[in-house]
Amino acid sequence: INRISGVGIFFVTSLGAIVQRNLKEGEQWIVDNGHLVAWTCSYALEKSAGGFFSGRHADEGLVCRFTGPGTVLIQTRNPESLSAWLAGQRPG
Numbered sequence: 001i002n003r004i005s006g007v008g009i010f011f012v013t014s015l016g017a018i019v020q021r022n023l024k025e026g027e028q029w030i031v032d033n034g035h036l037v038a039w040t041c042s043y044a045l046e047k048s049a050g051g052f053f054s055g056r057h058a059d060e061g062l063v064c065r066f067t068g069p070g071t072v073l074i075q076t077r078n079p080e081s082l083s084a085w086l087a088g089q090r091p092g
Contacts, residue, residue: 004038012037016076023068033062034078041070 004010012018014037023029023041033045043064066072 012073014075014077015079015082019074019076021072021074023066023070023072025069027068029066029068029072030063031066031072031074032078033064034080035074035076036064037073037075039064039066039070039072041072042067 018037021029030046032048043066046063046065048061048063
């Protein structure tokens with residue numbers, strides 16, 4: 001995680017499109033950690049319903065619960081899912 005602060009414009013990259021969600025005071029949103037790009041609100045890291053050891057990798061099964069006010073930016077593609085899809089597209 002990189003922390004950015006200051007006044008002005010910042011640029012980010014992502015896999016797929018970036019989706020912005022503005023959370024109102026007390027509003028919560030749960031996001032798979034593989035889709036996170038940036039956020040300005042508080043969050044708590046939690047195990048998803050599948051459990052911590054349900055995935056192939058250590059970070060699978062983790063989600064972030066964001067609480068507003070603030071903004072959350074997510075990417076529409078998950079790096080792990082994209083890698084798996086690309087591997088399936090290779091010939092032979």
